[in-house]
Amino acid sequence: MTMRFLPANLDALIVEQEGLEPTLALLESLRRDPVAGIEEMVPAARTLLIRFRPWVCSMASLVDAIARRDTGGRAARSDTLVEIPVHYDGEDLAEVAQILGATPEEVVRRHTGSEYTVAFTGFAPGFAYLTGGHPSFDVPRRATPRTRIPAGAVGLAGTFSGIYPQASPGGWQIIGTTPLAMWDLAREVPALLQPGFRVRFVDIAALPTAARQALEAASAPAAARVQVTPSPVSATGLARAGDAPSSGGPALQVLSAGLQTLWQDLGRHGHAGQGVSASGAMDRAACRAANRLVGNPSDAACLETVQGGLRLRSRGDTVVAVAGADAPLTVTTADGRRWPVARHAPLALADGDELAIGEPRAGVRCYVAARGGFAVAPVLGSCATDTLARVGPPAVAAGDVLPVRAPRSLAAVGAAELPPEGLPEAGQEVVLDVVPGPRTDWFTPEAVALLASQRWQVTPQSNRVGLRLAGEVPLARAVPGELPSEGTVAGAIQVPPSGQPVLFLADHPLTGGYPVIGAVAPHHLDLAGQIPVNAWVRFRPLRTFEPVTRS
Numbered sequence: 251m252t253m254r255f256l257p258a259n260l261d262a263l264i265v266e267q268e269g270l271e272p273t274l275a276l277l278e279s280l281r282r283d284p285v286a287g288i289e290e291m292v293p294a295a296r297t298l299l300i301r302f303r304p305w306v307c308s309m310a311s312l313v314d315a316i317a318r319r320d321t322g323g324r325a326a327r328s329d330t331l332v333e334i335p336v337h338y339d340g341e342d343l344a345e346v347a348q349i350l351g352a353t354p355e356e357v358v359r360r361h362t363g364s365e366y367t368v369a370f371t372g373f374a375p376g377f378a379y380l381t382g383g384h385p386s387f388d389v390p391r392r393a394t395p396r397t398r399i400p401a402g403a404v405g406l407a408g409t410f411s412g413i414y415p416q417a418s419p420g421g422w423q424i425i426g427t428t429p430l431a432m433w434d435l436a437r438e439v440p441a442l443l444q445p446g447f448r449v450r451f452v453d454i455a456a457l458p459t460a461a462r463q464a465l466e467a468a469s470a471p472a473a474a475r476v477q478v479t480p481s482p483v484s485a486t487g488l489a490r491a492g493d494a495p496s497s498g499g500p501a502l503q504v505l506s507a508g509l510q511t512l513w514q515d516l517g518r519h520g521h522a523g524q525g526v527s528a529s530g531a532m533d534r535a536a537c538r539a540a541n542r543l544v545g546n547p548s549d550a551a552c553l554e555t556v557q558g559g560l561r562l563r564s565r566g567d568t569v570v571a572v573a574g575a576d577a578p579l580t581v582t583t584a585d586g587r588r589w590p591v592a593r594h595a596p597l598a599l600a601d602g603d604e605l606a607i608g609e610p611r612a613g614v615r616c617y618v619a620a621r622g623g624f625a626v627a628p629v630l631g632s633c634a635t636d637t638l639a640r641v642g643p644p645a646v647a648a649g650d651v652l653p654v655r656a657p658r659s660l661a662a663v664g665a666a667e668l669p670p671e672g673l674p675e676a677g678q679e680v681v682l683d684v685v686p687g688p689r690t691d692w693f694t695p696e697a698v699a700l701l702a703s704q705r706w707q708v709t710p711q712s713n714r715v716g717l718r719l720a721g722e723v724p725l726a727r728a729v730p731g732e733l734p735s736e737g738t739v740a741g742a743i744q745v746p747p748s749g750q751p752v753l754f755l756a757d758h759p760l761t762g763g764y765p766v767i768g769a770v771a772p773h774h775l776d777l778a779g780q781i782p783v784n785a786w787v788r789f790r791p792l793r794t795f796e797p798v799t800r801s
Contacts, residue, residue, distance in 0.1 A: 256688035292737030299737025360384035371525035372761030376415035376433030378443035395421035441524035500566030508559025518632035529636035532779030536574035540619035543571035545661035551633035564599035569621035575613030595666035612673035686795035689765035724749025741770035
């Protein structure tokens with residue numbers, strides 16, 4: 251059995267095998283007998299993405315350890331069987347029947363007549379790739395993906411079946427819908443389907459009337475459950491203006507939230523099995539710095555605000571710090587006095603003082619920490635807001651009151667620090683180090699050279715999911731056809747059919763189906779998170795692309 255090892259970054263690699271079974275066997279082997287240094291594994295149709303700690307194990311030693319694993323067996327299946335009731339009324343049912351040379355009724359019989367297994371998760375939280383259906387099911391994706399597929403849609407793509415956990419764009423062939431919630435944060439384990447689970451689909455139309463009515467009654471409330479901790483704060487997880495903070499202590503009232511202000515920390519790690527990526531602060535160093543300056547643990551929640559416009563009023567005495575982008579900061583007292591203050595320094599606010607963050611001169615994101623930390627409820631162990639997966643506390647809005655906890659330790663407030671130099675500005679050029687792989691060989695030699703020689707402009711369509719880049723000459727592929735979905739890392743430079751790359755950032759999807767030509771090195775991800783629209787990017791490869799084949 252041949253393994254192909256493809257670099258995905260300085261701290262990540264992809265193990266490519268001949269199919270799904272050896273990939274799942276390798277995953278099970280590494281879970282049963284772990285290799286020191288592995289942080290996270292993301293299985294896919296024929297690949298296993300492995301993120302590791304380079305200071306614990308080198309890529310070479312990891313490759314050697316994995317190459318010795320036996321992947322000839324079959325992965326064990328779970329004893330858990332989940333039945334999924336389906337209304338087979340999908341928009342593409344007739345087209346699927348035509349593709350398969352069958353009637354719609356026969357498609358339903360085939361879909362309900364087989365038992366499936368959850369092979370892996372990805373694309374969105376709670377989205378499971380199901381294998382083991384009827385042998386005839388090998389259905390191409392739609393030529394033009396839909397811009398919106400409803401939550402609960404049951405679809406086919408290739409040999410996989412899947413269920414959309416939330417409304418999202420997608421190109422799968424939709425054959426029905428289910429009232430069951432695939433993803434529900436009110437459950438102890440939010441994802442209904444876990445890797446290894448067995449699944450059977452049930453045609454609701456074939457159920458007795460009483461069973462159908464009971465099913466609808468039981469399923470209806472699932473989609474309406476509140477996803478964040480309610481009382482004693484509001485349904486958004488925060489108090490509103492006019493309410494006393496839940497602790498009765500100090501707080502910051504939001505007068506203006508600017509373009510976008512989100513809760514962020516160092517990320518939500520360890521949930522790849524549920525299809526949830528880490529997310530977290532776009533500039534992790536700035537988030538750590540803001541917390542360090544006020545004496546907080548480095549992983550405490552901060553406010554991440556984009557392009558300025560955030561205005562906060564102190565209720566009671568508070569100590570805050572602002573780090574990150576080079577933005578002007580102004581304090582205005584309750585009696586109208588006003589003066590500028592320094593960033594990257596602790597700042598004591600008296601009751602009624604207002605702090606305003608102006609439009610950055612360089613960089614785009616500022617981070618606000620409060621001594622003691624904000625009293626915001628974590629979701630899956632983190633306060634990070636993932637804008638793509640829609641996991642985490644909601645965005646901060648004008649009128650919110652943000653309670654501040656009492657300091658949990660006697661850690662001193664930090665001394666003022668020198669702000670970072672060389673933050674990117676609109677119109678300027680930024681150079682980012684790049685690690686070629688894992689799919690560099692899917693592109694022509696000219697395209698590989700062009701990635702580094704041509705500069706790329708950041709377009710207004712960029713966000714926390716990724717920087718959308720535009721170059722004069724698009725990147726041409728050498729390998730046509732569709733790449734089976736595989737794991738992606740923050741920093742991955744994915745190239746869609748347009749040939750204009752997308753640089754994945756903190757809220758990137760866990761898996762992707764377009765080839766990745768390279769990845770921005772981890773030491774430049776914070777810099778990438780501060781690049782404004784209309785800046786220019788140049789990629790500097792750190793080495794050539796060198797896959798390793800082992801037998």
